[in-house]
Amino acid sequence: MAFHVSLVGRGDLSGEIYRQIRQAILDGRLRPGERLSPTRELAAALTVARSTVTIAYESLVAEGFATSQAGAGTFVSHQLEAKRPASKTRRSTVRAVRVRGVWETILPPTAFARAADFDFRTGLPDASLFPHGAWRRVVSRAVRSREMAAGVYENPAGNRELRAAIARHIGISRSVSGSPDDVIVTNGTQQALDIIARVLLEPGDVVAMEDPGYQPPKHLFKALGTRVIGVPVDSEGLVVEALPAEARAVYVTPSHQYPLGVAMSLSRRRALLAWAERNNAVVVEDDYDSEFRFGGRPLEPLQTLDSAGRVVYVGTFSKTLLPTLRLGFMVVPPSLREAAQKAKFVTDWHTATMAQSALARFIDEGAFARHIRRVSRTYSERHQVLTAAIKSNFGDYLDLIPSSTGLHIAAYARRASVGHIDAIASRAFDLGVAFQRLSACRVDGKPQAGILLGYGAIETARIAEGLRRLRSCFDECVSRRPNAA
Template sequence: MTAFHISLVGRKNLSGEIYRQIRRAVLDRRLRPGDPLPPGRELARTLAVSRATVTVVYERLAAEGFVTSRQGSGTFISELVVPAGREKTGRRSTGVLQPRQIWEAIAPPPAFEPVRFDFHAGFCDASLFPHGAWRRSVVWALRSGEATAGTYEHPAGHHDLSVAIARHIGISRGIGAASDDIIVTNGTQQALDVLARVLLAPGDAIAIEDPGYGPPRHLFKALGIRIVGVPVDRQGLVVDALPRGIRAVYVTPSHQFPLSVTMTLPRRQALLAWAERNNAAIIEDDYDSEFRFGGRPLEPLQTLDAKGRVIYVGSFSKTMLPTLRLGFILTPPSLRAAVHKAKFVSDWHSSTPAQAALARFIDEGAFARHIRRVNAIYRERHQIIADAIANDFAEHLELIPSTTGLHLTALARKMSADQIAEIARRAADRSVAVQILSRFAVNAIPRAGIMLGYGAIPTPRIEEGLHLLRACFDSEPP
């Protein structure tokens, strides 16, 4: 069994103290029914007490029904022990320490309850994941020895994965990246945390899209960074609305979250020119642009940047699985050393076996095959939802055109944000989950509309789910 801790420092009644600590561990369920206790001789040696002392303890626990002995097998926790919650015990103090007040203003992590018709945005379809191919890559990584060498990795990450990522974004996004400028992170959120620590001091200001993705906003606030919401229109971030004094801008130009618009080329050029005039950094979050269903792809901001002001952030949470917690930063050489240090002080490095497995998965072509396969499936789902909004919801919703990513967005034609929120509540009662635009507002008046993701819902359920959602627009509130 796993060794459990017993402290006898400063104790006089040794047998009584051993008894009380084992009994407490049993009642607290740290030792569970059926768990074996160590042999008396072994426990006596570990605690530096006589074997007779331990024998007295085990006999007392057996007499009270906490343990049972099996001839030739050992001593085990009894199956009939009463849980600690049913025993009258002293209440543990909640503690006098208090968190900084900023944490009162930050929402807790979302809890996604299982629903039959899940239109949440930002999810991939885990049932489409190539488990067999991934399992082979993981087994290879574990057998290779490099991923299990027992040493710490460089903060930038596994070299083979950096090379694979540089090649991948070079082919898929036209980005000419040196592998030395790739830093592997635990997803986008850690990438933003690392970059904020490198670029911004408490009190500095960062501009974010309004409406925009919530978790980065909470992260920046927690670091003491001032948040400035900048409006988004059909062409993307409104560059003319950027105020002076901004040190960095966080944008999602390829597929704006949550409005789904793609930043136009003139607007991208204007943003780059603004950053140069104001000596500011641009953090480009390209979270799901691998999925394209038509139109000519626009170049990432990073490829238009001639001054080294754009930091490109990518993630494998949508293309692979969010549970892998793998993403990356493509940083200008001028920031490379500082980003390495920030990653080091954050968590040293990301999981080496997972990185080695992903490197092989990309190198063998399994990643590209997976993207081609799921892209066809997501394209079909995208079209079903787009057609339904254009036809069945036309009276109430206006679809924002989009040919990228894993969600579509529609603005309310006449309804208010509160009315849309009520419709979402009615839909939830019918096991239909949608997200409303108003919850992504930063400073501006919340917009009325909904987001419909198609990564988490199987294709055969989409039409039925949309039918139930459409009925919520006509039904009266209870």
């Protein structure tokens, strides 16, 4: 790789070349064993005499930063690996650029930073169940597709075949009404929410969301300058009567409320839509894992019930396939279609063409539907095993919240406080057990003591041992620690 050297306005050209290459070696930009550009090539690139570069290289060799091999070239010395000093921060005397204060309130994601032997964290599917063979075949065909051969930018809304496949799939599996023109392919749910916010919200606008609720949207909306107000959730879902009248948008997870797991009742769904129409607001329906239903009748999505064009429906393939694919979608009402496509364009132009083409084939060939049927049987078994064990073995500590959808369950703590749960989570991780705390899902209300247990990533046979270890942590921490606020 050609190394960039700036000689604009510089004297002592040989010395400048030497100093910049030496600093790149010390910084680690040039690694031990890496070959430096031939003197003739670098001289031509810098429009200097070859002897100017040769003098610089000789100085690097003389000081041990490089080695010269006759007929092979000049290389960064391997002797520097053990003794390279830490690189200095760039110009410490320069005043640091200030960022907006909101970024001081947002922590980088750490929930999945470390692996766990007994992984009850939410939002994770079982990667071992992913149909790698079928996926490789559609990716191989996508590589040879006309879209890849053309080598041009994609429509910001997404691959036409994929949008049509998504529209058919959600029309059949979730009764969502929408044409391919209403579908926009996104890099996961979070980008869909970003697009919605760019299209609809001004700084200072109010966004209402469930409390407790999913944290990334809260951080996103705040980062864009809006005011986020939490609205309580009960056994029927979002409490519509508690919505602030000034809310411009409402973010909800009605099919499987995150984190509590309750489903929004039909009467609440209708009340929310009526509220949105009265208050000229938009409802963002995040249907993140409703493909997995293990009992009860499915309720119609808000988008299906909507007759006024107030609902933006958001879906993801992170739970059904893999989070690493970063593929999601949104179904927008016609009034938002053009603006949403423009917002997608200015954000990143379009989602990766090859992934879109592969997924379109995967859905159209029936592989996606077969995969959902197969993994649903596994997840249903884990759901049964986990809920039965919580009821029988944790009755003195936890009140399980009924749920028959998705990849996680939630439970309120009976005797344990938020402080207890924090201690339990820390102790459990030491024993190889990972779960998430209900208190971490607080929006702006009082944090609640409870736990979330996902069953997507843990093998069925390992659930019992994981819960046995978790039970020991409850016994240890609740009995020995005083109640914390």
